[in-house]
Amino acid sequence: MGKIDEMKTSTRVLMGPGPSEVHPRVLRAMATPLIGHLDPEFLGVMDDIKAMTQETLQTKNPLTFVVSAPGSAGMETCLVNLLEPGDEAVICIHGVFGNRMAEIAERCGAKVIKVEAEWGTPIKIEDVERALKNRSPKVLAIVHAETSTGVLQPLEEISRLTKAAGALFVVDAVTSYCGAELKVDEWGIDALYSGTQKCLSAPPGLSPVTFSQAAIDVLESRKTKVQSWFLDLTLVKNYWAGAKRAYHHTAPVSAMYAMREALRIVLEEGLADRFKRHQRNYELLRDGLENMGIKYLVEEKYRLPMLNAVRIPEGVDDTDVRKRLLEKYNIEIGGGLGPFAGKVWRIGLMGESSDANHVNMLLAALKDVM
Amino acid sequence: MGKIDEMKTSTRVLMGPGPSEVHPRVLRAMATPLIGHLDPEFLGVMDDIKAMTQETLQTKNPLTFVVSAPGSAGMETCLVNLLEPGDEAVICIHGVFGNRMAEIAERCGAKVIKVEAEWGTPIKIEDVERALKNRSPKVLAIVHAETSTGVLQPLEEISRLTKAAGALFVVDAVTSYCGAELKVDEWGIDALYSGTQKCLSAPPGLSPVTFSQAAIDVLESRKTKVQSWFLDLTLVKNYWAGAKRAYHHTAPVSAMYAMREALRIVLEEGLADRFKRHQRNYELLRDGLENMGIKYLVEEKYRLPMLNAVRIPEGVDDTDVRKRLLEKYNIEIGGGLGPFAGKVWRIGLMGESSDANHVNMLLAALKDVM
Structure with a gap:
């Protein structure tokens, strides 16, 4: 076995279905x-x-x-x-x-x-x-x-x-x-x-x-x-x-x-404020995605604020977009599981990752790579 | 629930059956x-x-x-x-x-x-x-x-x-x-x-x-x-x-x-050297314990170098000694399990904890608290 070097990882923006970012x-x-x-x-x-x-x-x-x-x-x-x-x-x-x-x-x-x-x-x-x-x-x-x-x-x-x-x-x-x-x-x-x-x-x-x-x-x-x-x-x-x-x-x-x-x-943030933050950042993301013509999978009243499942637009290649988001912008979003593979993206806004700057970064990067 | 403060732990010397110290x-x-x-x-x-x-x-x-x-x-x-x-x-x-x-x-x-x-x-x-x-x-x-x-x-x-x-x-x-x-x-x-x-x-x-x-x-x-x-x-x-x-x-x-x-x-240390170090520190501990009249449970040729099970001397209180080792010297050793509870101590010399300074500290502290 060759020598294994010090670990070198990229600084990722974690917006997939978990793990989320850690304070x-x-x-x-x-x-x-x-x-x-x-x-x-x-x-x-x-x-x-x-x-x-x-x-x-x-x-x-x-x-x-x-x-x-x-x-x-x-x-x-x-x-x-x-x-x-x-x-x-x-x-x-x-x-x-x-x-x-x-x-x-x-x-x-x-x-x-x-x-x-x-x-x-x-x-x-x-x-x-x-x-x-x-x-x-x-x-x-x-x-x-x-x-x-x-x-x-x-x-x-x-x-x-x-x-x-x-x-x-x-x-x-x-x-x-x-x-x-x-x-x-x-x-x-x-x-x-x-x-x-x-x-x-x-x-x-x-x-x-x-x-x-x-x-x-x-x-x-x-x-x-x-x-x-x-x-x-x-x-x-x-x-x-x-x-x-x-x-x-x-x-x-x-x-x-x-x-x-x-x-x-x-507990320092408080549960109620934390839930509001998750809702607020979901709304920011939703408005941005809808402006780009990207549609949610789920009817609005049943949507999770922390896990946004959206339909991949016609003609857009799932793997290619996620790969470019990761390689060019260091942003991770999730692909679809099971029957949704290739059809759905899962965008996580969880905990520390539920943040307006994250949403803005992702929207700008998505516009570029799509 | 009252406010829970920042975590404050003592700096322990880990010489029990695991976890061992971490580099x-x-x-x-x-x-x-x-x-x-x-x-x-x-x-x-x-x-x-x-x-x-x-x-x-x-x-x-x-x-x-x-x-x-x-x-x-x-x-x-x-x-x-x-x-x-x-x-x-x-x-x-x-x-x-x-x-x-x-x-x-x-x-x-x-x-x-x-x-x-x-x-x-x-x-x-x-x-x-x-x-x-x-x-x-x-x-x-x-x-x-x-x-x-x-x-x-x-x-x-x-x-x-x-x-x-x-x-x-x-x-x-x-x-x-x-x-x-x-x-x-x-x-x-x-x-x-x-x-x-x-x-x-x-x-x-x-x-x-x-x-x-x-x-x-x-x-x-x-x-x-x-x-x-x-x-x-x-x-x-x-x-x-x-x-x-x-x-x-x-x-x-x-x-x-x-x-x-x-x-x-x-792998930087090398397996052979690492095994030798574990053996060497076991021998140092063994000699010190034997000088104090403390006897091993196991016949020498079947002893683990990294886990030293020794009989608690007659008249010595298990819990009291381990408590004083922990409180006065911040040293953790292990008690006996099952039928050995109260009769045996388990002293770990594992990985980073297999160290001559650790052995010397423990021997000195044991002499004091026993």
């Missing part, structure tokens, strides 16, 4: 020399993260913690802990991440009932009603902010229907967390996972998760062991919340330092 | 502003990590990669991908981590045959022979460096027996990797996982893994899906090695920056 304070916190994962000072760091995660999720759930792996592992955590072989799970699918939930639920041995909507539209209430009729599934799972389509899914009515059917309400909030209203307790969410690399603007690699008491009751009355040892909350919870803070696995100390600082920045 | 170059690399996980420059970072992981593991396995989660997830990756319900798995247990492998194998639905040794001693060849007699298990799994006991397990003869029985040889090298000889190809290892926070001296949170062609053949001829979607190598391998580098999950970009730099430091 220098977060990078600096992450570079703090390490302490042990069982050091009383580190347990204090965990307590701080837990308290700030509760506040940002608007929940009082005592079982609020961070999975030591990215959002997909958070998704798997929620499903493997709540589902046992033979359980019924209603999974709502309006994009890639709903499909992923169904895939994981099937691997748990659950009987999956799919409620689908056309990609780019939200799940319809009446379709949920129909799926729940004469059924009492263990869970209903749905994506709040579909990163593959840019759809913001209204949750409150579906939560009510789910409760009425006696099921647990499981929500994917990977992309909405810290960028749009998300009220875990008020909306009756029983299990929720997110990621750090979207509107929280910390590096990727961690997944905040919260479980309601109803979800804990289901967890504690399981007949079978959780199929994943690493994600087994009957074990993990003793490290996060146990009286003895028992060792389970070695926590990613540096990533937790970063998350702590990112949460502080969110 | 300032690694911290600095980790603090590099992020690029996207599908950016061509990031795919280059992954390629560099793969090449250096192959070199440090002494393997040419094309399927050498990094799990986006700590060592326990690496353990689970190896077992869930190779085992299917009903398979026989011989699991060697001489400490906590062998037990954990058995626990995971059972959650895969495997029929587990345990080969046990007294904690503090290695697995005996004749016990392995007996377990394999008239059996053809799918895998035999064993811990190379038992972090809970300080035992270095000889592997070559057991590898030969495993191959003769037609099984795959699975090895936990979490603590030995980059600190003691570990020859994946020469020793016939089929699947191996490690961690970043021990002798590699990168922050915790990632798990390097390698699979031989024989292991890939078993993976590719599975009858059932891998029970974990997040750890499913039939999917993950396309992100690490596929022609198209397909998106699977968002990789922990900053942690990978850190790992890349830590690997460069290992």
